[in-house]
Amino acid sequence: MKNIILIGFMGVGKGTIARALSKKSGMFAVDTDDLIESLENKKIKKIFADSGETYFRELEKKCALWLQKSVNDTIISTGGGFYKQKNIKKIGKIIYLKSSFKAILDRLNNHPNAEKKLAKRPLLQDMDKAKELYNNRIKEYEKIADITINVENKDIKKIVKEIMDI
Numbered sequence: 001m002k003n004i005i006l007i008g009f010m011g012v013g014k015g016t017i018a019r020a021l022s023k024k025s026g027m028f029a030v031d032t033d034d035l036i037e038s039l040e041n042k043k044i045k046k047i048f049a050d051s052g053e054t055y056f057r058e059l060e061k062k063c064a065l066w067l068q069k070s071v072n073d074t075i076i077s078t079g080g081g082f083y084k085q086k087n088i089k090k091i092g093k094i095i096y097l098k099s100s101f102k103a104i105l106d107r108l109n110n111h112p113n114a115e116k117k118l119a120k121r122p123l124l125q126d127m128d129k130a131k132e133l134y135n136n137r138i139k140e141y142e143k144i145a146d147i148t149i150n151v152e153n154k155d156i157k158k159i160v161k162e163i164m165d166i
Contacts, residue, residue: 002073003092007141009134010080011104012097018077020156021163029075032063032082060085067091083144096145099152101134
């Protein structure tokens, strides 16, 4: 199995980096949130609104099992909480994209589609709760990661080069 799994807090750039890495490496890239949206024919925000976070986490579990059985030689960008899947180590090599909370918010706020980027993340609607979630998750990301790459203040090309070098 040669999958590369990108984990990190929501908005850190996992999808953007996966697409750039795909272009550079020739590997396919998939996004777990996109897979779940396709399965449900709904946006993540709507899944949360209609069915709640517990249901969404069950969909992530279903996605993780499918990835383990069916996907190889692929770059997998994940939702911020996907790292909790019990079988994640069986899916591929885990790369944690590390950044401060402030830098993540700056990245989202400076994006040309900032409003849309923030609106599609239900867990970023309450900044106090989001900061608390970030603080809890960073320790967990570090524990599960095979490799940690600090992405703060780096352009996409530099991050992709670091991953390719590894």
